[in-house]
Amino acid sequence: MSFELKERAETVETPFDRQERIGWWRQDVLRNARVMVIGAGALGNEVLKNLVLLGIGKILVVDFDTISVSNLSRTVLFRPEDVGKRKAAVAAERARDMALERTSTVDFLDADIVWELGLGIYRRMDLVIGCVDNDEARLSINRAARSVGKPWINGGIFELSGSITPYGREQTCYECTVTPDQVADAQSRYDSCEQVKKRYVAEERMPTVQITSALVASLQVQEAVKILHGEFVDFGVRLAYNGTTHGFHRISLPFDEGCLAHGQFEDIHQLPLSARTSTVAELLDHLEQKFGDDVKIDLAARFIRRIRCRNCGKWISFERPAHRVFDDELICADCRSGDHPTGAEALPGEGGSDYVQAVTTFSRRNFGNEPISPNISGKALWEIGIPPLHILNVTDAEQRQFACELSGDVATIFSDGWDFPPLT
Numbered sequence: 001m002s003f004e005l006k007e008r009a010e011t012v013e014t015p016f017d018r019q020e021r022i023g024w025w026r027q028d029v030l031r032n033a034r035v036m037v038i039g040a041g042a043l044g045n046e047v048l049k050n051l052v053l054l055g056i057g058k059i060l061v062v063d064f065d066t067i068s069v070s071n072l073s074r075t076v077l078f079r080p081e082d083v084g085k086r087k088a089a090v091a092a093e094r095a096r097d098m099a100l101e102r103t104s105t106v107d108f109l110d111a112d113i114v115w116e117l118g119l120g121i122y123r124r125m126d127l128v129i130g131c132v133d134n135d136e137a138r139l140s141i142n143r144a145a146r147s148v149g150k151p152w153i154n155g156g157i158f159e160l161s162g163s164i165t166p167y168g169r170e171q172t173c174y175e176c177t178v179t180p181d182q183v184a185d186a187q188s189r190y191d192s193c194e195q196v197k198k199r200y201v202a203e204e205r206m207p208t209v210q211i212t213s214a215l216v217a218s219l220q221v222q223e224a225v226k227i228l229h230g231e232f233v234d235f236g237v238r239l240a241y242n243g244t245t246h247g248f249h250r251i252s253l254p255f256d257e258g259c260l261a262h263g264q265f266e267d268i269h270q271l272p273l274s275a276r277t278s279t280v281a282e283l284l285d286h287l288e289q290k291f292g293d294d295v296k297i298d299l300a301a302r303f304i305r306r307i308r309c310r311n312c313g314k315w316i317s318f319e320r321p322a323h324r325v326f327d328d329e330l331i332c333a334d335c336r337s338g339d340h341p342t343g344a345e346a347l348p349g350e351g352g353s354d355y356v357q358a359v360t361t362f363s364r365r366n367f368g369n370e371p372i373s374p375n376i377s378g379k380a381l382w383e384i385g386i387p388p389l390h391i392l393n394v395t396d397a398e399q400r401q402f403a404c405e406l407s408g409d410v411a412t413i414f415s416d417g418w419d420f421p422p423l424t
């Protein structure tokens with residue numbers, strides 16, 4: 001008996017032996033796969049665990065949050081001593097430790113999912129797994145993935161129930177079925193007047209349990225494996241599990257012809273620039289060389305120049321993207337100190353522009369509708385709200401539109417293990 005056991009141990013059994021016995025399974029497909037996991041909470045932890053145990057070769061995990069005590073009962077990768085540390089960094093480190101494939105690469109990005117994930121990151125993935133708990137993030141992932149033609153798999157959990165939906169490049173998308181409740185949820189982190197961020201948002205304490213997230217994450221990764229292999233997947237069909245009645249049901253989501261999320265980039269021009277280090281002036285230089293003078297660039301996010309104090313009406317200067325302005329900053333220093341409290345009636349008439357001066361496009365001459373200043377020209381693209389590896393919309397003098405990627409950021413985001421080809 002002992003001899004037989006030894007014989008078995010000496011065969012070239014790999015950690016993936018059992019899964020490779022599945023007829024259509026191709027471990028090399030998984031080894032070369034590039035998967036982004038957005039959200040490193042309850043679902044993200046389980047998804048990451050599954051991905052590394054399956055031998056997925058390249059994983060990017062994104063989150064913008066810290067580990068709290070209540071996370072610990074639902075997060076297989078986190079330990080009590082991790083409380084207070086950043087979720088993305090710890091999740092990536094633990095997933096790396098767990099990886100069975102020696103060449104596996106697990107990178108992380110500590111970034112705001114909605115505002116700081118450039119479309120060029122999505123473009124470099126084979127698929128995206130959405131492990132988020134709010135509709136603002138889901139709608140953002142949906143638009144981004146769709147715009148570069150990548151599938152993504154949404155997961156949701158509530159009490160003992162959950163659902164998963166794979167979304168493809170052509171079928172029904174998440175936004176096709178959006179309800180007024182979801183729109184309200186998507187806007188709940190923003191101030192309704194100026195659309196700046198609320199500093200304090202009541203944390204949604206969703207009733208849920210680890211077994212539900214483990215179940216939903218398993219189903220998400222199962223669909224991911226099939227997508228990577230090119231096996232049949234029912235895109236746009238939601239699989240819902242009711243843990244109370246112990247039943248599954250499938251819902252074919254309706255396709256909306258007029259859905260605004262269906263646009264896709266065609267040709268993408270690569271620029272050897274980085275959002276983190278290249279300036280506004282450098283971007284303009286490159287674009288003018290490529291597309292002639294008079295190029296106009298769309299900002300990824302509204303850039304706030306100034307907003308009137310809610311109390312006395314005096315202009316407060318911000319000079320940063322709206323998602324980096326908070327509602328509690330909308331009272332000026334004079335009012336806050338009590339020197340100049342004139343009351344809300346001092347505000348000028350209704351209307352957005354009376355209160356907010358914001359920028360959504362810029363050119364060599366203008367930043368919004370004001371002349372561009374040397375201060376703005378010298379800012380890094382990141383500072384005016386352009387995410388790393390983003391794909392910018394550029395319009396030339398003849399109103400032709402071009403998609404231009406800040407491809408220099410590949411090196412600032414991904415480690416060598418991803419093997420991206422050098423810029424040509």
Ligand SMILES: [Zn+2]
Binds near residue numbers: 173176256261262
């Ligand atoms: Zn749609």
Ligand SMILES: [Zn+2]
Binds near residue numbers: 331334
């Ligand atoms: Zn004031």
